[in-house]
Amino acid sequence: MNSMASTERHILHVDMDAFYAAIEQHDHPELRGKPVLVGGSPQSRGVVSTASYEARPFGCDSAMPMAQAIRLCPQAVVIPPRMERYLEVSRQVFEILEQFTPLVEPLSIDEAFLDATGSIRLLGPAERIARGLRQRILQATGLTASVGVAPNKFIAKLASDQQKPDGLVVVQAGEVRAFLDPLPISCLWGVGRATLPRFEQLGIRTFGDARRLSEPQLQDHFGEAGAHFFRLVRGIDDRPVVTDREARSISHEVTFPEDVQDRDRLRAVLLEQTEQVARRLRRHSLRACTIVLKLRLPDFTTLTRRTTLDTSTDQTEILWNAAAMLFEEWAQTSDSPLRLLDR
Structure with missing residues (x-):
């Protein structure tokens, strides 16, 4: 089955880089170049909402207990969240995204899928659209966004992660297998601490390795999730971009x-x-x-x-x-x- 044969969609995944920390570094220039942790107090068992890129080489990451992050990076500057400020910048970003297409699916305060398929005739190729929206976001907010462009949501999300921060990765329909096959299997949605060793025991370390297994074989090893894995390692993802107004529910x-x-x-x-x-x-x-x-x-x-x-x-x-x-x-x-x- 050719995963791209039935569609010619152009999907963008836009992900603001270290959003909360980047806003703090933008608003407080003395923090630029320093490891910054935005989140709750370590004394009150708070967690990290965002770690700046300067903090990440020390092992700090979002959703980590703040006390653990401070142990890993004692020199980090800890800042309590300013949600009203982050929401203000988020509104600016989403207003920019909607200038390029009405089909915007928010995933969080700083992340969204866009379906640019219907905008290409007016605005040009999807890559040009991606470059344009990144430039407008930078001009309006002083912040960078990483963007993945691909035929579907799963591949666009993977693409946006490849060259962070301030990255742009475009995966054309004919490039999907070449893009996916070398990726570590840990990048596959649904593969975590418990599942990864099971893949490794089977000698599967990349998407390309997993492609060698049939759907029944994957289901034998991973149950219901096997069918899900079978589709994703082949780049098959038919999910549409659903705007908040179209959705029957809003979730995060x-x-x-x-x-x-x-x-x-x-x-x-x-x-x-x-x-x-x-x-x-x-x-x-x-x-x-x-x-x-x-x-x-x-x-x-x-x-x-x-x-x-x-x-x-x-x-x-x-x-x-x-x-x-x-x-x-x-x-x-x-x-x-x-x-x-x-x-």
Whole structure:
């Protein structure tokens, strides 16, 4: 099956580089060139929201306990988040993205998919569109964005990660296999700390290695996830770009690089997700009445918890109270770590 035969889409994945930390370095020039950690206090078991690129060589990364990050990089400057400022810059960025195409799917405050297929006749090739929006973002905010351009969302997301920060990677339809095959299997969505050793035991270290296995073989080893892996290593991803106005629900998903058990860390991530969902509701004059919490366990079991509010709302505090209640109900009955958290 040719994964690109039935479509000629041009999908962009736009990812702002170290967004919170980059804003702090932009607003406070004395921080430029220094390792910066934006997040909660290490004394109150806070977590890292964003680590600047200067902090990352020390092993610091987002969703890491702040105390651990400080141990890894004692010279780091710790800054509490300024969400109102970050939201202000985010609004600027999304207004720019919507100048290039109305088909913008926000993934978070600093990340989005764009379908530029319908804009090419007016604005030129997808690569030109990507260069144009990166330039406008830089001029308007002083910040850089990394962009991947590809025939679908999965490949565009992988492409945007390849040359961060301030990168642009274009994968044409005929280049998909050459692009994917050398990538380490750890880049495959759904492969984490528990799954990676199982791939390595099979002698699979790259996407190209995984392509040698049939779908039944992958399902024998990985169950339901095997079919998912079979499609992705071939670059098959038919998901459309769905705008907030088209979506029947608005969510924000975080897949952790490794399974997370620390409940305080999970609560901090859930609070940030709730703020980002509330921001998107307000931005589009929408309200929510049903709150859904999705939790994925290390074995890929997915649990869903939901509650319905008395009245619809776009207020962070009300949404947070409902999401926190769902999380605590689950946490009181399970000590399992999580691979993914979505609300």
